[in-house]
Amino acid sequence: MDRPTNRSASVFAYEGIPPAGQLIPLGLQHVVAAVVGVITPALIISGSEVCNLSADEKTTLIQASLVITALATLLQLFPVFRRIGSRLPVVMGISFAYVPALTAIGGQSGLPAILGAELAGGLIAVIFGIFVKPIRKLFPPLVTGTVIFTIGLSLYPTAVRYMAGGDASSEWFGGARSWGVALFTFAVVVFLNNFAKGIWKLGSLLFGMIAGYVAAYFAGIVDLSGVADAQWASLPRFMPFEIEFVPSAVVSLAIVYIVNSVQTIGDLSSTTMGGMGRVPTDQELSGGIIGQGLMSIIGVFFGGLPVASFSQNVGIVTVNKVINRAVFAFSALVLLIAGLVPKFAAVLTTIPQCVIGGATLSVFATITMTGIRMIVSDGEFTVRKSTVAGLSVALGTGITQVPGCLSGAGFPDWVSTVFGSTAVVAAAIMAIILNLVLPKDRPAES
Numbered sequence: 117m118d119r120p121t122n123r124s125a126s127v128f129a130y131e132g133i134p135p136a137g138q139l140i141p142l143g144l145q146h147v148v149a150a151v152v153g154v155i156t157p158a159l160i161i162s163g164s165e166v167c168n169l170s171a172d173e174k175t176t177l178i179q180a181s182l183v184i185t186a187l188a189t190l191l192q193l194f195p196v197f198r199r200i201g202s203r204l205p206v207v208m209g210i211s212f213a214y215v216p217a218l219t220a221i222g223g224q225s226g227l228p229a230i231l232g233a234e235l236a237g238g239l240i241a242v243i244f245g246i247f248v249k250p251i252r253k254l255f256p257p258l259v260t261g262t263v264i265f266t267i268g269l270s271l272y273p274t275a276v277r278y279m280a281g282g283d284a285s286s287e288w289f290g291g292a293r294s295w296g297v298a299l300f301t302f303a304v305v306v307f308l309n310n311f312a313k314g315i316w317k318l319g320s321l322l323f324g325m326i327a328g329y330v331a332a333y334f335a336g337i338v339d340l341s342g343v344a345d346a347q348w349a350s351l352p353r354f355m356p357f358e359i360e361f362v363p364s365a366v367v368s369l370a371i372v373y374i375v376n377s378v379q380t381i382g383d384l385s386s387t388t389m390g391g392m393g394r395v396p397t398d399q400e401l402s403g404g405i406i407g408q409g410l411m412s413i414i415g416v417f418f419g420g421l422p423v424a425s426f427s428q429n430v431g432i433v434t435v436n437k438v439i440n441r442a443v444f445a446f447s448a449l450v451l452l453i454a455g456l457v458p459k460f461a462a463v464l465t466t467i468p469q470c471v472i473g474g475a476t477l478s479v480f481a482t483i484t485m486t487g488i489r490m491i492v493s494d495g496e497f498t499v500r501k502s503t504v505a506g507l508s509v510a511l512g513t514g515i516t517q518v519p520g521c522l523s524g525a526g527f528p529d530w531v532s533t534v535f536g537s538t539a540v541v542a543a544a545i546m547a548i549i550l551n552l553v554l555p556k557d558r559p560a561e562s
Contacts, residue, residue: 126440130205130392133442142438143446145322146207147454148467149428149476154185154210154451157218157421161230166222175458176356176419182455183352184420185209188411189448193441195403202404204387204396205439207447208411211424217372218421220529221365228360235359235416236366237373238423241409244377248405249398255381257395259547261490262505264382266512266543267427268484275480278473293335294470301328301474309435309478321432321475328471337468347458356419368530369422373412375541376424377405383425386486389493390434431479434486498557504550512543 125132127142134142158177162169169177188208195201221230244251255263279298281289288294305324308316316323332338381396384404388396396404404425412423433439454460491497491505515521516539523532535541 127438127443128440130439130441132440134440139440139443139446141319141322142436142440143443143450145319146429146432146444146447147450148322148325148472149432149479150185150207150209150426150447151182151451151454151467153426153428154181157181157210157215160215161218161222161227161421166219167227167230169227173356175350176353177421179350179455179458180352180356180415180419181210181421182451184411184415184418184423186448186452186455187414188407188423189444189451191407191411192404193444193448195407199399199403199406200410201407202384202396202400204384204400204404205391205433205441205444206384206387206404207426207429207444208404208408209423209426209451210415210421211426214369214372214376214422214424217369221362221369224529225360225362225365228358229362229365230369230421231357231359231416231419232361233365233369234412234422236361237369238409238412238416240370241373241377241412242406243409244374245402245405245407245409248377248381248402252381252398252401254548254552255378256551257385257490257493258501258504259544259551260378260382260385261487261493262508262547263378263487263540263544264386264490265484265487265505266509266539267379267382268480268482268487269509269513270516270539271427271480271483272477275473275477278469279477280470280473282469282473288337288468288470293337294468297328297332297335297337297468298470298474300331301325301471302477304328305475305478317436320436321479325467325471325475328474329467332468332471337470338466340466343459343463343466349456350458351456352418355417359416364528364530372541373409373422375538375544376422377408378544379427379540380405380408380425382487383427383430385490386427386430386483387433387439389490390430390486391437391439427483428476428479431476431482431486434482435479500554500557503554504547507550508543508547509539511546512539512541515539515542 125134127134127138155178158181161167162174162177191201192206192208195203218230281294301324304327305320308320384396388394408423515536522536
């Protein structure tokens with residue numbers, strides 16, 4: 117029989133350093149879950165169809181993404197002045213959340229306009245975080261749960277696209293090899309999460325990805341060609357790009373920052389409810405959002421893209437209940453090393469997207485179910501809750517499923533960019549409005 121472990125060294129306690137045999141695989145699990153989401157926005161924005169950056173500029177953008185993500189996560193774990201950072205077990209960094217808006221801005225005005233809008237948006241997030249206590253009443257569990265539920269739903273296409281091979285131009289996209297590897301990875305994750313015990317259960321995503329990676333290698337869809345050419349060491353450069361303020365870009369990205377601050381409230385709430393069994397404090401929410409905005413501002417001067425909390429990593433916390441700060445600090449240090457050692461980063465980027473999709477599908481499902489749990493957190497599902505959540509999700513997801521529905525006569529371009537690119541924006545705004553105007557707590561009819 118195992119000797120009892122001191123609580124300070126438990127992976128289920130925030131403080132203390134757990135054994136390396138638990139810390140390393142659990143920390144790597146968060147790295148693997150986040151890394152594709154960290155570097156892919158940089159790859160998309162630097163592509164020929166958006167900002168058309170050179171190979172060196174693309175490397176700078178990817179490097180900054182990894183370093184800023186590492187520093188943003190460490191700031192959340194170890195707050196500065198007890199006000200900047202949430203002191204919660206979260207991974208925060210460069211995220212898919214802003215990609216639709218950034219693609220529109222970059223395609224029209226270039227990377228300098230993105231960085232200028234990001235600088236303004238980061239300041240908006242800081243202000244939002246400072247006043248989150250009086251604003252928080254706009255985001256009760258019903259509203260936050262609806263936003264989280266919508267986030268989960270909006271991530272499903274991403275998971276399926278990854279399972280199919282990720283890039284539609286890839287020779288593997290939609291083929292039997294990609295789907296075979298993805299479903300194999302998915303099966304390993306589900307099996308370990310439901311039938312295994314101990315570290316095998318806690319690290320189900322990591323071990324599933326390792327198994328999927330091996331399967332992908334033998335299937336011939338692992339590309340190692342970029343590893344040999346990558347540099348061994350490189351430091352981020354200060355002001356590698358110009359900064360330009362384009363009013364329309366600033367306005368559109370500022371709205372996205374506000375919405376993503378709401379998403380951060382949802383992610384932090386999911387973390388504390390799913391991993392700690394409580395709701396977050398006002399100080400934790402304020403510090404988390406301020407830290408998110410500050411790291412966006414700092415990132416601008418090193419070529420970093422906007423910062424957001426990572427819902428996929430929140431999902432891992434809700435699944436395995438691991439909240440130890442050392443686990444997340446280890447993850448941040450690995451990402452930092454990856455940013456400073458491009459060859460190591462190149463190894464991480466060889467993980468096929470079908471493997472990522474197969475492993476994260478269950479995570480995205482958990483996020484969705486967390487939203488439902490928050491909506492009914494008081495044990496009742498009233499007509500009012502059904503109306504707020506149902507109509508908000510219907511509007512948000514409906515708009516995104518009809519391309520161009522907000523780009524007709526009378527609408528400026530930014531309306532489609534902001535409200536038509538992600539379901540979260542319209543769903544969040546509608547949930548807030550309905551929660552304020554509808555009569556309170558009318559019991560559901562039987």
